[in-house]
Amino acid sequence: MTSIRQLAKDVVEYVLALAEDDVGLAWRPGQFISIACGRRDDGEPILRSYSIASLPGCGTVDLVVKLIEGGAASDWFRRLQEGEAVRFTGPMGFFVLDLVHPGDLVFAATGTGVAPLVPMIREALGRDEGGRVHLLWGLRSEEDLFWRAEIEALAALSPRFQHAIHLSRPGDGWAGARGRINGAAIELLPSLARPTFYLCGNGAMIKDLKAALCERGIDRKRQVRTEAFFDG
Ligand SMILES: Cc1cc2nc3c(=O)[nH]c(=O)nc-3n(C[C@H](O)[C@H](O)[C@H](O)COP(=O)(O)OP(=O)(O)OC[C@H]3O[C@@H](n4cnc5c(N)ncnc54)[C@H](O)[C@@H]3O)c2cc1C
Structure with missing residues (x-):
């Protein structure tokens, strides 16, 4: 279930409310999910990665997406309606804070x-x-x-x-x-x-x-x- 908010020119926030079974989904700030953004003409899914913009434990996976003119995933996001279900895999990725930082x-x-x-x-x-x-x-x-x-x-x-x-x-x-x-x-x-x-x-x-x-x-x-x- 998605809610949608325009943040800036061509930048849109998609808030994915987690299904009941997934409410405990854990991630580290910095990780991303992979979304099947529709299908290509040959039937293969259009897979794109999006970083999670919300904090773990908040019950939603928030995305901030730049809609690119003519981009396949961007076109899919433009057509996405409030309330529609979005399927994703993840979270994944290693772009997360080090466990300890020695300085700034x-x-x-x-x-x-x-x-x-x-x-x-x-x-x-x-x-x-x-x-x-x-x-x-x-x-x-x-x-x-x-x-x-x-x-x-x-x-x-x-x-x-x-x-x-x-x-x-x-x-x-x-x-x-x-x-x-x-x-x-x-x-x-x-x-x-x-x-x-x-x-x-x-x-x-x-x-x-x-x-x-x-x-x-x-x-x-x-x-x-x-x-x-x-x-x-
Ligand atoms: C790990 C990872 C995390 C990502 N997280 C985000 C995210 O949180 N938000 C987000 O908007 N995108 C993110 N991206 C980019 C995203 O996966 C897609 O590439 C992007 O949405 C464009 O897909 P498209 O199919 O619409 O256009 P495509 O046809 O795949 O791309 C068209 C062109 O758009 C340009 N482009 C791609 N992404 C951007 C961008 N963000 N800003 C400006 N130009 C761009 C590139 O020049 C690209 O060649 C992430 C990519 C990776 C690898």
Whole structure:
């Protein structure tokens, strides 16, 4: 059973209420599910992955989906009606918080890549760890933005949390950060203590940022975790 809410231009939230048998479904923030989004002409299912945007135990699996023009799954999501059943497998995936962090955390996302990061940040802030938690979120323009109130609420909740929203093509009235997030992540580096990076979204952003971090002494295996939604 699904409820549907438009969050931004071409970004829609789908809240999947779990069936009675599945209410105890367990997952870790950062994991994803696989959905059969209709069938191709040859009868094969169109399988796509979507990160879970809600916290475990809340009774719903929430998804935040960017609807792509001409995308097969996007077309299926556009046709999905409130109340329709959605079948999925999972949860799965290894893009989850390390059990312990030695220092600061940097979460960096483009677009809907923020979907798994917000529950991961909630988990991180709920832990008894003292490090700072940064979120860098890159989008194109104001019309792509969503979850601002949720992110502001996290900042109000914890002095350990800081965030910056970067628009690459902002309107004249935009008072926030501009340009891409990769430069901002590099600028943060000198102020960070033993950081761990969680990068999610556009594969090109992830590849470039990972390379730039490693050039500056960050250990790819120990300090960088990634989830690429597409190649970019
Ligand atoms: C582990 C994992 C988790 C994912 N979680 C999410 C999620 O939470 N939310 C979400 O919106 N997508 C997510 N994706 C992407 C999703 O699986 C689909 O690829 C996407 O919905 C497009 O599918 P499509 O069939 O409509 O278009 P396709 O024809 O498969 O893709 C068309 C093109 O759209 C672009 N594209 C794909 N995804 C995005 C995106 N998110 N933002 C901008 N451009 C994109 C790519 O250039 C791609 O080549 C995830 C992918 C993976 C691998």
